[in-house]
Amino acid sequence: MEWRDLESFAFGDSPQLADELLALVLEGKKRATCWSIAEGLKGAEIGKCMVACDGAGRPRAVLRTVELSQRRFNEVDEGFAFDEGEGDRSLAYWRAAHQRYFTRLKLYRPDMMLWCERFSLAMTIAVE
Numbered sequence: 001m002e003w004r005d006l007e008s009f010a011f012g013d014s015p016q017l018a019d020e021l022l023a024l025v026l027e028g029k030k031r032a033t034c035w036s037i038a039e040g041l042k043g044a045e046i047g048k049c050m051v052a053c054d055g056a057g058r059p060r061a062v063l064r065t066v067e068l069s070q071r072r073f074n075e076v077d078e079g080f081a082f083d084e085g086e087g088d089r090s091l092a093y094w095r096a097a098h099q100r101y102f103t104r105l106k107l108y109r110p111d112m113m114l115w116c117e118r119f120s121l122a123m124t125i126a127v128e
Helices: 015-027 078-084 091-104
Strands: 032-036 049-053 059-072 113-124
Touching: 015 049, 015 059, 015 113, 032 078, 078 091, 078 113
Parallel strands: none
Antiparallel strands: 032 113, 049 059, 059 113
């Protein structure tokens, strides 16, 4: 796989959060993510690979989208929260953390629509 030809992105809204979330991916805990439908599809599609970058913009992993669905914030279930891999992996933690995140982005509503993505780790990339 020639990862240099793929689109790239970073998780979160800060270099620190990008590093924290990418670390969870590399540890095998994080296999899902979500974002507001208002932000568009961000290039995601089932089967597509994208490069995840760290907070400094360095490519670190190739992720392959395996599931992509829409659901409301208040309809996210325990299984998806667990797959996001954050905190204690509970739905309560997921809701609190994501409410803070989407509030920072000025997008939060309890019934907001989300893109919910599950992904697999296709490969890791050594820091150059």
